[in-house]
Amino acid sequence: MKRTLRIFRFHPEQDTRPHYATYSLEVQPTDRVLDLLEQVRAEYDPGLAYRRSCAHGVCGSDAMRINGRNALACKVLVQDLSTPVVTIEPLLGLPLIKDLVVDMEPFFAHYRAVLPYLINDEPLPADGRERLQTAAERDRFDETTRCILCAACTTSCPSFWANGQYLGPAALVTAHRFLFDSRDRAAPQRLQILSARSGVWLCRTAFNCTEACPREIHITRAIAEIKQSILKGRPAV
Amino acid sequence: MAHLKTALTGYVSYRGREGQWAFLLHRISGLGTGLFLTIHIVDIALVYFAPQLFLEVLQLYRSTLFGIGEIFLVFCVFYHGVNGLRIALFDLKAAQRWNIPTARGSARLVLIIALVLWLPCAVWMLRSLLLHNFGLFQ
Ligand code: SF4
Ligand code: FES
Numbered sequence: 001m002k003r004t005l006r007i008f009r010f011h012p013e014q015d016t017r018p019h020y021a022t023y024s025l026e027v028q029p030t031d032r033v034l035d036l037l038e039q040v041r042a043e044y045d046p047g048l049a050y051r052r053s054c055a056h057g058v059c060g061s062d063a064m065r066i067n068g069r070n071a072l073a074c075k076v077l078v079q080d081l082s083t084p085v086v087t088i089e090p091l092l093g094l095p096l097i098k099d100l101v102v103d104m105e106p107f108f109a110h111y112r113a114v115l116p117y118l119i120n121d122e123p124l125p126a127d128g129r130e131r132l133q134t135a136a137e138r139d140r141f142d143e144t145t146r147c148i149l150c151a152a153c154t155t156s157c158p159s160f161w162a163n164g165q166y167l168g169p170a171a172l173v174t175a176h177r178f179l180f181d182s183r184d185r186a187a188p189q190r191l192q193i194l195s196a197r198s199g200v201w202l203c204r205t206a207f208n209c210t211e212a213c214p215r216e217i218h219i220t221r222a223i224a225e226i227k228q229s230i231l232k233g234r235p236a237v
Numbered sequence: 238m239a240h241l242k243t244a245l246t247g248y249v250s251y252r253g254r255e256g257q258w259a260f261l262l263h264r265i266s267g268l269g270t271g272l273f274l275t276i277h278i279v280d281i282a283l284v285y286f287a288p289q290l291f292l293e294v295l296q297l298y299r300s301t302l303f304g305i306g307e308i309f310l311v312f313c314v315f316y317h318g319v320n321g322l323r324i325a326l327f328d329l330k331a332a333q334r335w336n337i338p339t340a341r342g343s344a345r346l347v348l349i350i351a352l353v354l355w356l357p358c359a360v361w362m363l364r365s366l367l368l369h370n371f372g373l374f375q
Contacts, residue, residue: 162243
């Protein structure tokens with residue numbers, strides 16, 4: 001079958017402003033959007049820039065806007081798209097580098113800001129090995145461990161579009177993962193960071209993040225649990 | 238400035254679902270209500286500072302354009318109130334229930350409730366507008 005791919009193009013050394021280029025392709029219904037991009041690169045323009053690595057929805061490199069919605073190019077099939085023209089654009093709200101590649105540094109800066117690691121300075125248990133937790137304690141934050149940092153959520157968020165300082169859903173998902181870990185001891189410090197001006201209260205529950213997450217994480221729920229924790233002054237289990 | 242452009246681009250071109258529409262409506266209705274409150278506080282203050290001007294302002298309020306504006310204002314108040322309750326309920330009471338079907342469904346339900354509350358008021362206000370400004374239903 002035929003499909004037209006309409007791709008957002010910008011070459012920082014040649015273009016003063018971005019434009020859209022169209023490519024017509026012969027495709028299969030089971031092709032992924034990523035396959036279509038590869039095809040454009042092979043048949044039309046080897047200079048087309050986008051990120052990809054695993055091609056199986058694991059690494060999180062190829063989040064982009066596909067027909068106006070954030071998704072991983074390697075997880076969307078041609079048959080999932082109802083339009084004959086498929087529009088591909090870079091993530092919104094991060095500085096554009098080239099074509100579909102954006103600068104992820106502001107995104108990772110927010111990730112680092114929530115202390116994305118376990119904090120526990122207490123002495124090790126008597127056997128000198130693991131800090132154990134029950135299956136239920138592990139379950140409490142299981143879902144938020146699934147994040148692959150693709151940025152589909154943060155760059156779909158109206159609050160983040162309007163204010164780049166907002167930590168954003170992805171950083172809050174990671175914050176949730178450590179806040180609700182029974183082994184972590186930094187809850188007061190974490191809650192202070194999360195309740196700051198750029199923190200959790202900028203979430204306006206627009207729900208675009210949860211709709212966009214390729215890992216099906218209940219992001220708005222996790223953020224609401226953080227809000228409740230701040231109000232209670234401790235992880236609200 | 239760059240952020241404003243990004244936000245506006247997102248508002249109009251990102252194909253969000255019910256949640257994004259509810260967010261936008263909430264913003265617009267909030268801004269509308271806020272604007273009205275500001276004007277209202279100023280015009281009532283005129284009673285004290287400039288009584289003559291106050292009477293002229295009242296005349297302006299009776300104009301058709303303002304009448305139509307008021308009808309929409311009532312919708313803004315209903316929508317903003319009901320949607321605010323929805324968000325507070327989920328965020329503060331029932332975080333566990335935030336999922337895609339409940340978010341989409343509740344956003345639709347809020348719109349329906351706001352419309353149901355608004356319609357009788359709108360009919361009544363429109364009737365009064367037509368009566369006073371156009372002499373209908375005499
Ligand atoms: S929470 Fe989901 S959408 Fe957001 S960065 Fe992680 S995997 Fe991507
Ligand atoms: S290429 Fe790794 S997630 Fe798509």
